[in-house]
Amino acid sequence: MHLKRLLAASLCATLAVPPQAYAQAPGGRAGASAARAAVLDFGVASASASGAAGPNAGRPPAGKAGVATPGVATLAPNAAALVSGPLDDEADPVIPASIAQGVFGTYGGAQSRFGAAGSGQSANSSGTSGNASARSPAWVPQLPDLGDGSGGALTPQAERRIGERVMREIRRDPDYIGDWLVRDYLDSVAERLAASAAAQFIGGYRPDFDLFAMRDGQINAFSLPGGFIGVNTGLIVSTQTESELASVLGHEMGHVLQRHIARMLSQSERSGYAALAGLLFGILAGVLARSGDLGSAIAIGSQAYAVDSQLRFSRAAEHEADRVGFKLLAGAGYDPWGMVAFFERLDRASMSDAGVPAYARTHPLTVSRIADMQDRARRADYRQPRQSPEYGFVRARVRVLQDRSRGDYLDEISRMRAEIEDRVALNVAANWYGIAFAQLQVERYDDAAASLANARAAFTRVEAAEGGKAPRAPRSSSSLDVLAAEIARRAGRTDEAVRLAQAAHAAWPASHAATDSLLQALIGARRFKEAQTLARGEAESEPRQGAWWQYLAQSSAGLGDLLTQRRALAEKFALDGAWPSAIRQLKEARDMKSVGFYDLSTIDARLHEFEARYKEERAEDKDSG
Template sequence: MRKIAHFFSTISLLMMLTQTAQGNSELPTLGDATSGVVSAQQEHELGQVFLKMINSQVKTLNDPELTSYTEALIYRLAETSELQDRRISLVIIDSPQLNAFAAPGGIIGINAGLFLYAETEQEFASVVAHELAHLSQRHYARRVEAAQRQRIPSMAALLGSIILAAAGGGDLGAAALSSTIAGMQSEQLRFSRFNEQEADRVGIRNMARAGFDPRAMPRLFERMSRMEGGGPQLEFLRTHPVSRNRVADSLGRAEQYPVRNYQNNPSYHLMRMRVIVESSSSPENTARRLAADLETGHTSYPFATRYGLALAQLESGDTSKAAKTLKPLLASSPDNVYYRILNNRIRFAQAQQKEALANIKDILRLTPDNLPLTMTYADMLFKDKQYTAATRVLKTFSRTRKDDPEIWYQLAEAAGKAGDIEEVHKARAEFFFLTGNFDDAIKHLEYAAELPSTPFSTKTALKERVIEIQEYKKRMKL
């Protein structure tokens, strides 16, 4: 019931923000008609509110390797896209459903299940390129403009329906989405179809520019068209229906580009294995299945299956088998960062903490601010009860990724163990701010400012941050 209550409060908030955007007649014109309805800055601010609601209500997948890989792919596509505002935020939903979405202000949402359904990086990139196209073509602002003409505040309800569906709302999420769509008039439905066609066209063009295979999009669409009606795990198909005409149209557009040999990125298959292992309720069963696949040759990518097997064996506590399984991969690719991280995690679990920490620290010197390496190092320090060192690492890294709630959460945990109460309150404040709990964020900033040990200059900065959050609440009508 708590999630449902949050959902409806979010709907109200989004509708209010959308109506505010619709009602503002003094917005700057940025070169297109939609800028007179919703400015790019308003889209960004609405997107940040939406992201905070997602972070507070939806179970996200906090896997540094997966996040780092996906962000790199998104930025590669963004570089060649038509996006004017390239402030992009990624959220990976911990759900096996096939789904992805774009929200105003540069928000890209991807369900972990997309890694399971997209068989290659090219197919995965086609979905990302499609969602980026929704952003670059400013479909949100254009739908607000259409809704303003017809007095239908549908976009807020659509965003809210996405939240409920992503949160695992099941039939309720589907019903909310269906009723929202049903409430739109015929022009709205036509407009939605046009948006999807435009996102396909722009996405295919961008794939070719970025060096991806544009034919991957129709290949994925073709397979998806055979899945329609196949079950609740195919949530993507509710908001992205794949008709035969759409498959044919995307194929026709992709065929305009010359045939090339495209690289099959091995990292993508490692990420798929991470999702398989992490979504498993029994790592022991997963390990047995992957071991059987490896032994019988029932795998297209033996290196990825071996990596997944080592992961599953580590998760099940069988570190000696995990080390043995991973050894051939290290021998063939000694510089692979994913193999090196896993190898040192295994060593750490085998009571070789000092060696594992030294190894990760050495790699970090070569690639500073690397997300998976930094979070692995901080996690190892924490587990080794080096709480002050873990706090120092996370505090420094929080300046690089100040909008990542997971880093602030882990920083608060480490600081608490280290006895650094001021840092606990400051980290919790930022975590609560990023998850939409503004009142608690302000409380923790005030707690930190009231500590006798807090320096005067820090107290001043904390009070300024309180004012910033209060003004943000007022500006966003929260």
């Protein structure tokens, strides 16, 4: 009886407090002082006092209606507002139990450039605005993600390690596209979006994003643990602007930044890291099912499919990723309407006879999602971003990389020519570039060189028109310069290939594609010493890139430097997860008579590390099996 009276008294006291006085605690682990400091203003305090009918008026911010939750802080009437991402939309879905509490945190930057998009205020049905000060704040203090950033038992380090093991298998898939020009471009877009996230304090966890393309005509993209994001070639080709592509990448990065995968996997975790690895390998089986045994993939990944579907079809997670992606998109200088345009095109495609696109199936396009992005785009500052020239060239290159046979390449050449002749090509220079790249695949080297010249001329005309005057020097791009060296090398003109590759590397020193092209040209010209020096420097700078170790091994073999060759091969095999081969290479290097004391000590230390990693992964595989 006393308990019932106590509960009744608590409820009465709770209902006596205005709904807007409640705030979200910062994860419950930052201490009482942080909980008191972290307050959220949902923009309804002044609306309640004046009778304004904003969409959030009268609604409690979280939990059951009118019931205080443990650990929340009260909000002073004049407290500064903090922007809360998922709570500024009347149509927000209820966060399902499948998502760990605290997933949805605070977004926005110290300098909010979105006005009402960050405050959650919008006009009501009669056209009356909400709180004017909330619609256009001058300066809004922000905090990093207030959710539980731990992702449960799965730490960011363990998540990255799982992602790397999954990527080993994906890189073995014949549909994996390791083309450096494509990878460089995707990573450059991700870098801009990640910089936007850092500037706006979005997410307390920002991994090193690693993007890659898969040869698949379906319009889809997917994120893996640890910052690995896959993009189907069909999606890249289906976009019409760089902002549309960036909007999809921003959405997938939103899943990673908010650690949606880690939070959901943590709920299914029962037996530690090995069980989680098993779940992720099940998801991998689904990704690779089209090239492997489907029955085996389903048997291996049955439990993982349930978790994966739980993520993909969670409306709350999709809304959250949309909003994070939108902030990344606009903050990075892309067109905010890019996300709206892409969603609307997919929505129209889903209503046609062609069937529902894969992206719409794995990322359900609801009316509320599209309306939410439309509303945010309308309220964002207008901008007309300058599209990177690499977007058009990479999109054309991907169109060709989707093909598999000589007949496919010839058909693609005809389609691109027809688009130019009919004046329907999105980018004439890009179409000529695609034609040149396709002609290279069918070994029509002279035709490829002529088409590339047409691409360069069209590109220069566009650059001059956009600049308002003729450029002082011929303009270029890494895609054009690398393809020129590639054509010369494949045609057997080794000296010309080296010269062109050296020029491309000098013009684009940060381009992996230019470096790769120069290494191939030097090895093809049997200039092994130069190749070894370059490959060694790249391997030391980026030891996680297996290509540099491979080139170091090849150039060392050409020089007869067996010690360096074996050590380089060991590193390449280790990155591929081929631990027995890596260990064997180090043992052979250790047993060489010419090995010195310093090299011997280094080799022994690396050998012990490889043996420990191999033993650890075997134990994990045994437990997960």
